[in-house]
Amino acid sequence: MVLKLAIVGCGGMAEAHLRAYTAIKQREPGKFEFAAMCDPVLASAEKFANIATQSQNFKPRVYKSVEDMLSKEALDAVDICTPHSEHHKAAIACLNAGADVMVEKPFGITVKASKAIIEAARKNNRIVAVAENVRRGLSQRTAYWIINERKMLGEPRLFFAQHAGWENPAEERVWHWRIEKMLGGGGMVMDSGAHFADMLRYLYGDPETVYARVTQFEKWPHKKRDKIVYDEREDTWIALITFKNGLICTWSWSIAAPGYSYTNVVHYGSKGCLLDHGDVFHGPFDNAEVIIQDGLKKVTYSMRTLEREFLESLDSERRRRLFPHGIMNGVFVECYDFLDAVENRRKPEVDGEEGLKAKAICEAIYESAYLGQPVNYRDVLEGRVEAYQKPINEYFGL
Structure with missing residues (x-):
């Protein structure tokens, strides 16, 4: 057929x-x-x-x-x-x-x-x-293998994914549907953040609690036909996410931080860390490194070396399933x-349930910021907490 x-x-x-x-x-x-x-x-x-x-x-x-x-x-x-x-x-x-x-x-x-x-x-x-x-890229599949199968990092402890930078708020941009809450649902927390949330669950399982601050420091003008409208999305957030397996994650992003820009992405376990050299949404990337603490010594492995070892560890069926036609x-x-x-x-x-569970991480960040207090991830997942989402749901008759 x-x-x-x-x-x-x-x-x-x-x-x-x-x-x-x-x-x-x-x-x-x-x-x-x-x-x-x-x-x-x-x-x-x-x-x-x-x-x-x-x-x-x-x-x-x-x-x-x-x-x-x-x-x-x-x-x-x-x-x-x-x-x-x-x-x-x-x-x-x-x-x-x-x-x-x-x-x-x-x-x-x-x-x-x-x-x-x-x-x-x-x-x-x-x-x-x-x-x-x-999650389906080679470096991301390798990261799963490093953390969950080979267990090179030991027991998960900490994960920092932090970016601060500056974009010019005075620059007039062209309107796009993403800037409106009722069309996009939110900003980068749930847009590129959907990738981050899925990778969090893929690598570490379900969260327990989320505590966040989400704000817009600047006004971002956009030209919509013959008038100026302003971006409704956040330009900054800081989120603290705890996990059932004991992991503590800090995820932050800002484009309203003038003067000095930096990106820091590190996964820590009891034996060492995975140091990523990419952004805070789409990694780990293939330029990452695994650094193992061996007493007073440090042993470093490149992600590309570990990618080769990961591929060599796969039987033909799993390799075909993960990378059909070798793509x-x-x-x-x-x-x-x-x-x-x-x-x-x-x-x-990644079926609907997987998509929903990743979605709930992003919404938990918005809900925590809206309420000004920590929220239980499962309460957001099961719909018991939806203060931020309520006007969107009402708008669409949900």
Whole structure:
């Protein structure tokens, strides 16, 4: 059976998905076909359809609305890359129409929206995947092996992921949907922060408590048609996250810290540390180092050396599952995993529940800051704490 795939939302991130699906098609031509492209800007859908035509002998049909598409197409799988505010609406409509879906991070715009997607999947016996690509890279897979399988760092103790820098608030920027709370749901805590939250759980399991301060020090003007509007997102946060396994994590980020910029990302265990040389969202990167304390001596291992050892440790089945066709690009792997899950009726690696649990970390940061007190992670996950999210839920009738 050739799966019929549609892409909903033909913007920036969807281009990476389109490239990944095209690469999959080159390797497994009969796995799926591009059946439809959907975007309210019809020219964007047309652009995607024209690109897709280069890898198959017909042009996918194009649509401006999900409703119109679903009324005319019998789809097996839909990849949803819309603005955050549309994730739950598009996903639920597709699930109710009998299609399996993959939703771009950060899954739903709130915890409640995310749960609504999961419930629609359960009701219709459909698959939900979340497009989380970062954990699937070689350096990130190697970090999991270092910490959880080889246990090079010993027992997890501390994790610092800190960035402070400055961007010019006086610079007038062009409006984007992300700057509005009701369209984006929040700022970088839940945008790029979705990757960080997923990696936290991937490496260390579930949190227990979250205590955070989230603020906007500067005003950030944006030009929206003929008027100036201001960014509603945070420009600074500091979060203290404790975990069930005893780990204590400090995660902070600011673009309102003039004069001196720095980034510090270190995972500490009882035997040593993993020193990352990337940003505070997407690592660990392949330029990281593992430093083991051996008495008064320190022994350093490069991530690239450990990557080779990790790959050598894999049997053929696990290697095929983690890196299908030997590809180590996270977007390729997430798209392949989704199609394979649909084809074989299995759970995808990052399913709706995984996406929800990562989402709840981000929302716990907002909830703690909104309430001015620590929050229990499970209370946020289970919807007992939703003061920050309440106006968003009400706006969307959730």
